[in-house]
Amino acid sequence: MTTSSDVLALLQRPLEPTFFPKDDGKTVMELPERYLSDRYRPIGADLQSRFGDNVDVKIPVRDVGIPDIAFAEVIDRRGAFSVFIQKHREIAAQLIELFLRQPDIPSLIGVASYCRERLNVYLFQYAFAVAVQHREDTNNVNLPSILELFPDHFVDPAVFPKLREEGRVVSQANRVAIDIPMNYTASDRENEQRLAYWREDIGVNLHHWYWHLVYPSAGPMAVINKDRRGELFFYMHQQLIHRYNVERFSNRLGKAKSFHNFREPIAEAYFPKMVRSADNRAYAARPERATMKDIDRDVEGLKFTISEMELWRDRIYTAIDSGFVVDKSGKNIPLDGKTGIDILANLLEASDLSINPAMYGNLHISGHIAIAYCHDPENRYLEPFGIMGELSTAQRDPSFYLWHSFVDDVLVRHKDLLDPYTAADLSFPGITVTNLNVALNRANVVPNVLLTYWQRSQVDLAAGLDFGPKGNVFASFTHLQHAPFVYNIEANNGNRSPSRGTVRIFMAPKTDDRNTILKYDEWRRYVIELDKFVVTLKPGANNITRRSNQSSVTVAYNRTFRQIKTEAQIPNKSDLEQFRFCGCGWPEHMLLPKGTAEGMVFDLFVMISNYAGDSIGQEFDENINCNDSHSFCGLRDKLYPDARSMGFPFDRKSPAMVHTLQQYMAANSNMRATDVTIKFRNTVIART
Ligand code: CUO
Numbered sequence: 146m147t148t149s150s151d152v153l154a155l156l157q158r159p160l161e162p163t164f165f166p167k168d169d170g171k172t173v174m175e176l177p178e179r180y181l182s183d184r185y186r187p188i189g190a191d192l193q194s195r196f197g198d199n200v201d202v203k204i205p206v207r208d209v210g211i212p213d214i215a216f217a218e219v220i221d222r223r224g225a226f227s228v229f230i231q232k233h234r235e236i237a238a239q240l241i242e243l244f245l246r247q248p249d250i251p252s253l254i255g256v257a258s259y260c261r262e263r264l265n266v267y268l269f270q271y272a273f274a275v276a277v278q279h280r281e282d283t284n285n286v287n288l289p290s291i292l293e294l295f296p297d298h299f300v301d302p303a304v305f306p307k308l309r310e311e312g313r314v315v316s317q318a319n320r321v322a323i324d325i326p327m328n329y330t331a332s333d334r335e336n337e338q339r340l341a342y343w344r345e346d347i348g349v350n351l352h353h354w355y356w357h358l359v360y361p362s363a364g365p366m367a368v369i370n371k372d373r374r375g376e377l378f379f380y381m382h383q384q385l386i387h388r389y390n391v392e393r394f395s396n397r398l399g400k401a402k403s404f405h406n407f408r409e410p411i412a413e414a415y416f417p418k419m420v421r422s423a424d425n426r427a428y429a430a431r432p433e434r435a436t437m438k439d440i441d442r443d444v445e446g447l448k449f450t451i452s453e454m455e456l457w458r459d460r461i462y463t464a465i466d467s468g469f470v471v472d473k474s475g476k477n478i479p480l481d482g483k484t485g486i487d488i489l490a491n492l493l494e495a496s497d498l499s500i501n502p503a504m505y506g507n508l509h510i511s512g513h514i515a516i517a518y519c520h521d522p523e524n525r526y527l528e529p530f531g532i533m534g535e536l537s538t539a540q541r542d543p544s545f546y547l548w549h550s551f552v553d554d555v556l557v558r559h560k561d562l563l564d565p566y567t568a569a570d571l572s573f574p575g576i577t578v579t580n581l582n583v584a585l586n587r588a589n590v591v592p593n594v595l596l597t598y599w600q601r602s603q604v605d606l607a608a609g610l611d612f613g614p615k616g617n618v619f620a621s622f623t624h625l626q627h628a629p630f631v632y633n634i635e636a637n638n639g640n641r642s643p644s645r646g647t648v649r650i651f652m653a654p655k656t657d658d659r660n661t662i663l664k665y666d667e668w669r670r671y672v673i674e675l676d677k678f679v680v681t682l683k684p685g686a687n688n689i690t691r692r693s694n695q696s697s698v699t700v701a702y703n704r705t706f707r708q709i710k711t712e713a714q715i716p717n718k719s720d721l722e723q724f725r726f727c728g729c730g731w732p733e734h735m736l737l738p739k740g741t742a743e744g745m746v747f748d749l750f751v752m753i754s755n756y757a758g759d760s761i762g763q764e765f766d767e768n769i770n771c772n773d774s775h776s777f778c779g780l781r782d783k784l785y786p787d788a789r790s791m792g793f794p795f796d797r798k799s800p801a802m803v804h805t806l807q808q809y810m811a812a813n814s815n816m817r818a819t820d821v822t823i824k825f826r827n828t829v830i831a832r833t
Contacts, residue, residue, distance in 0.1 A: 149286040151204050151254045152277060156289050159266045160423060160611035163206075163258050164192055169615045171201045174258060177208040182262045209255035212243065217264050223423040225529035226267035228362065228536065229513045232446040237272050238364040238497075240264075244276030245365060250283070266423050270294055275361055279368050284781075290706065290728060291354055291537060292347060293608040296620075297422040298354075298537040299347050300325050300606075304620055305422075308606055312614025322603050322619040330418055330541075337413050337543050339396040343389065343739075345541050346624055347604070348705045348732025352777075354537040355728035356381055359778060362496035362510075369497055372784045373791075375490035379556050380791035381777045384698075384731075386553050387653075387673050388738070389546050394658045394671075395739040395825070401546035403554045404512070405458075407451050410434035411516070413543035417532045422611070428538070429520045429531040437515035438522040447518075449511055457506035458555070461493060464505070465559045472500045482563045482797075486790070489559055493552065512548045513539065557670075565800050566793075573646055573755040573815035576682065580635035581751050581817045585628050586692065593749075593821045597739050599829040600626035604706050623829055627693070627737040634689040634751055634817075638682040645756035647787070648689065650676040651795065652821070654738075655746045665805050668748070672795045674698055675736065677776055677787070678767065679756065693736060697767065697776040700730030702832075704771075730774025740823025748806055749821040752794060752813075761788045 154167045154174050162185060166173050173196055178189045185192060197203065217236050220226055228234045240260070247253040253276075261269050270291075277283045292299050307323045315321075330345065331338040343349065360377065361369055390400040404411070416430040439450040464470045469477040470488060478500060480489060491498040495507045515522075517534030532542045539545045582592045603619040610618065638644050653672040656662055663671065676696045680689055694701065705728065738745075761784050767773050772780055779785045790796050803809045810816040 149283075150202065151250070152283060152286050153289065154204060155254070155257050155261055155273065156270065156294065157608055158611045158613075159270050159294055163261050164196060166196050166200055168202070170199075173197055173200045173203055175203055175205045176258055176262075177206060179211070180206065180208070180259045180262060204254075206258045207251040207255040209247075209252050209259075212256050212259055214240075214243075214260055214263065217260070217268065220265040220268055222263065222265050224265060225421060225534075226265045226271070227517075227530060227534045228271070228357070229510050229517070229534055230445045230447060230530075231507070231510075233268065234363040237268060237275075238361075240268065240272035241275050241279075241361075241364045241368065244273060245280060245368075253280075253283075267295070271358070275358060275364065275368065278358065288728075289608065290351070292351055292604065292706065293606065295422070295537070296606045296609040297420060298535070299350055300620065300622070301329050301418065302420040302422075303329070303418075304606075305610065308618045308620060309610060309613055312607065312610065312616065312618040317616040320616075320618060322621040325620050325622040327623045330416055335414075336398060339398060340389070340392060340543075342623075342625060343392050343735070344543070344545075346732070346735060347622060348624070348702075349735060350537055350540050351705055351728060352700075352731055353385075353540050355730075356778060357536045359729045359781075362494055364497070366497075372779065373487055375487040375492075375494070375496065375498065376791050377777075377779060377785065378494055378496070379486055379490040379553075382549050383553050383556070383792065384674060384777065385540070386546060386550050387671050388735075391654055391671050391673060391738045394654050394656070395741055395745055395823075397658050399658050401543075401550050403550040404544075404547035405551050405554065407437055407454055407458075407512075407515075410436050411519075411544050411547065413547070415532060415542045415544065417538070417541060419532070419538065421529075426529065429528050431516075431520060431531060431542075431544070435519045437512075437519055440511075440515055440518055440522050442518065442522070442524040444524055447514060449507075449514075451515070453506060454508060454511050454515070457508045457511075460505055461489070461508065461555060462558070465489065465555070465562065468562070470500055471504055473503070480559060482790070485559055485563075486556060489556060493555060509548075509552050512551070516542075516544050516548060560796055561798050563797050565798055568812060570758065571752075571754075571794055571813050571816075573644070573753055573813075575638060575640035576644060576646060576753055576755075577637045577639065577814040578634060578751060578753060578817035579637050579686075580633070581749065581819045582633050583630050583749060583819075583821055584633065585630050587628075593819060594744070595630055595737060595740070595821060595823045596628040596826060597737055597823060598626055598628075598826045599623050600734065600832055601829050602702070602706070602832040624734055625739055626734045626830070630693045632676070632689075632691045632693075632751075634691070636682055636687045636689060636753060638684050638687060641684055643684065644682045645679065646682060646753040646815070647677060647679050647756060647759045648691070649752045649754060649793070650674070650691075651750045652747050653750070655748060655820070665799065665803055665809055668806065669795045669799075672750075672792075673738070674776055674792075679759075680753070682753075694733060695767075695773070696733070696736060698731045698774065699733040699736050700728070700771075700774045701733050704728065704730070705732045729771075729778035731777055737823060740825045742825055742827065744822040744824045747821050747823060748818045750806065750816070750818045752816045754789065754793070754815070759788055761786065 414433040417428045419428045492505045517530035521528035532538045584592045603621045605617045607618045651672045
């Protein structure tokens with residue numbers, strides 16, 4: 146096990162040279178002279194004495210020889226990097242492999258130090274973080290948040306000069322937080338701007354980045370071949386789309402259109418106003434009605450046509466409609482109700498697990514790429530990719546939701562061909578949910594009314610300000626928040642012995658943006674998961690209470706926004722555990738949709754399913770080791786902790802005679818729903 150300070154030192158201030166003092170000047174990495182870059186090697190002795198004195202900790206870096214990293218040096222050190230670009234993805238995979246191969250920590254630090262001085266800054270940070278996340282001997286490392294490494298990917302760049310000024314001019318005790326404005330990408334003339342608070346939320350984008358870091362699409366098999374990976378790609382992104390559409394209804398906007406006609410102009414513009422800090426170049430903007438074009442860019446090795454994308458799309462439709470895919474050897478592989486979605490999602494994404502890339506291509510990633518380069522498909526203007534080309538920024542752009550609605554529609558086409566669940570799948574003999582309500586976590590409240598509002602929070606961005614000030618500099622930002630609440634579920638167990646079951650809690654709006662009642666089959670496409678947990682019901686009456694912040698979907702605020710901290714800064718060991726690499730999970734502050742000022746009505750649905758059908762024969766404690774966000778992120782090094790298909794029971798069509806949720810629930814006493822109103826109060830409350 147590492148002490149982690151060496152690993153952390155490599156993950157701070159990515160644009161500063163490795164020998165430059167870290168931890169506010171207290172730590173210095175002592176590099177073998179031949180590891181210094183060409184610029185600094187001739188003046189190595191001078192640098193070591195300038196920066197090596199007056200520090201508390203010197204970390205000697207082992208000379209492990211000169212690793213062959215020519216394969217990775219082809220990406221410009223300060224240029225753009227994205228795992229959506231196949232060439233970049235392959236290079237990252239090779240680099241991850243190199244880091245994983247190192248027999249011990251000193252060798253890892255040695256090789257990584259050499260790479261850090263020479264390789265693309267984003268590539269290095271990504272590959273090193275994936276390796277640290279997946280190595281046994283580094284799994285105690287509390288990785289810094291990507292927000293603090295690359296704040297340029299997450300916040301308005303206009304704040305950086307102000308943060309630098311505050312940090313340089315004002316002493317630590319007198320510094321004030323610099324405000325990141327809420328609305329800076331468009332005015333209210335643009336309807337899509339009503340959703341900017343959601344798309345540009347820092348936590349939402351961090352979650353997406355972490356999810357793909359935990360579930361890379363390329364790399365060594367040990368890293369990518371995780372239990373039900375494809376299915377989780379489908380389900381997590383489907384939930385993003387459901388949540389986004391529900392949020393649109395809250396803001397009186399219709400659902401995002403599915404982008405299935407690749408020749409159609411993209412109605413929505415997006416002007417990101419973001420700047421890559423590595424080279425100070427702006428991300429390209431996309432005007433209204435831009436179209437995807439054939440991509441032919443030598444520099445990234447990208448070459449494909451829209452016709453090819455159409456061909457892949459149509460082959461995937463054919464596979465779904467005929468119920469099987471064709472593997473590399475020409476064999477038909479059936480798409481059954483259990484593994485079909487996993488196979489399809491992996492080939493549509495496409496991850497390295499695709500069953501036949503030659504046949505089904507690389508559809509989802511090509512969509513990201515074609516949109517991201519629609520301003521410069523042939524590199525005529527030497528422009529790098531736009532906002533859709535990168536995991537940490539893609540969700541800011543309205544086009545993300547058009548594209549992923551298409552991806553979701555394709556996969557739902559398969560789901561809709563499966564037989565409805567049987568009575569045996571859905572029922573839980575002897576179990577009746579007799580009552581259900583939610584209430585705010587405070588005295589004298591009206592049940593089934595939930596509350597949302599704006600909250601102002603702060604985050605320390607000092608660690609990401611390369612060559613920036615010492616100490617902390619805080620930025621404040623405003624985000625959606627909800628008042629904490631509690632679910633109260635009463636269930637009767639008519640059996641003679643205790644029964645184990647899984648409580649599944651979902652919510653979906655009763656009406657769309659125009660106040661039209663949603664029929665059951667549409668309603669199903671807006672269901673958002675709120676929580677899932679296992680209970681044991683004793684014979685007779687049971688009262689189950691569950692707090693909203695225990696959700697299996699979310700991670701707590703301090704985990705989404707955790708700061709770089711070393712063991713020395715966190716004396717309490719259990720706190721350190723908390724700060725481990727657990728960034729994956731929907732941000733807690735976004736658990737609920739915004740609702741409306743007058744109150745928006747939702748169906749809150751609860752089902753207690755029979756554990757006999759849920760169990761995968763693996764126990765886990767949801768309260769330890771980042772296990773609490775398993776719905777979207779699974780469990781580290783374990784099986785996905787639910788045998789049912791993800792999204793159960795709403796992932797499949799119901800029998801044709803079902804038109805309402807009430808009809809759907811009628812035969813199942815283990816289900817219950819209640820109306821819940823979400824009221825939005827347009828006030829800003831500071832986080833205490
Ligand atoms: Cu996460 Cu397209 O897969 O953005």
